[in-house]
């Protein structure tokens with residue numbers, strides 16, 4: 001019985017449909033990760049991307065065209081049962097595609113190099129652009145700290161630092177300089193709609209300039225595999241109207257001025273704690289990123305509780321937990337690395353610490 005479609009036509013049809021599908025999917029997936037027009041400094045990257053994209057279109061069409069042509073002719077040949085012509089060596093073609101590839105790569109190299117230097121050298125040169133705001137970005141396993149007015153000291157009120165985590169808040173229409181570093185391993189600060197990736201490297205500061213026209217929320221994430229919870233190092237950039245930003249910052253500074261951190265104080269008496277509020281502190285400091293219920297590379301709350309009950313040399317469970325939070329290196333749970341940051345006390349006041357301890361005591365009860 002003769003099939004509805006001959007094999008040749010059925011194959012060409014399937015192949016054609018695949019090409020159409022590719023054409024539909026490909027541009028959206030490419031553009032979705034390209035920089036949008038949110039940040040003024042992304043124009044260079046956008047332009048570079050567009051130029052290289054259109055350079056690649058004829059190459060794509062040529063290669064795909066030759067593949068389709070080869071498939072079509074080989075199908076015909078097989079049906080005719082003839083041997084294809086055997087060709088060996090063609091100097092004109094070989095020299096041609098070597099030179100053409102070299103020219104294309106050279107052009108891409110020169111274009112990329114030009115944009116690379118403007119992006120990472122000229123912009124970092126604060127002689128050209130005065131930052132209206134400098135924010136120090138510190139990546140660590142597994143979150144980001146954003147410090148405002150760190151060690152600037154030009155005005156007395158600058159001594160009051162403001163630190164936020166996870167969400168970076170900045171004003172629209174202003175030159176914002178980000179000074180990006182890491183406190184442990186290498187991370188990468190990446191908000192696709194605003195700018196290219198900038199690595200966060202311990203002991204080294206990289207810079208990123210932002211000047212964003214559109215207020216709104218922009219999402220990104222760490223773009224360098226940095227450990228088990230790398231996926232959790234999300235970045236939210238909230239861009240506010242300048243006046244709204246000033247209000248936000250004033251409120252943050254007022255709160256910071258009142259905040260008295262507990263540091264590594266192991267002796268001052270603590271106020272009465274509240275487990276429910278403590279659960280909020282646990283959340284706010286992202287403790288659960290490492291101390292997960294199922295355990296893993298870090299002690300789960302179960303393990304912490306077991307050690308708390310078996311403690312020796314501590315006056316009370318409260319003391320044991322207080323030390324574990326404020327000076328995590330003093331006693332390390334068996335079989336786990338000592339990598340908890342030693343400065344959580346800077347982010348806790350006496351009340352928050354008391355609440356957190358109360359919460360930890362109730363877990364698993």
Ligand code: CUA
Nearest residue numbers: 187222226230
């Ligand atoms: Cu930090 Cu991935």
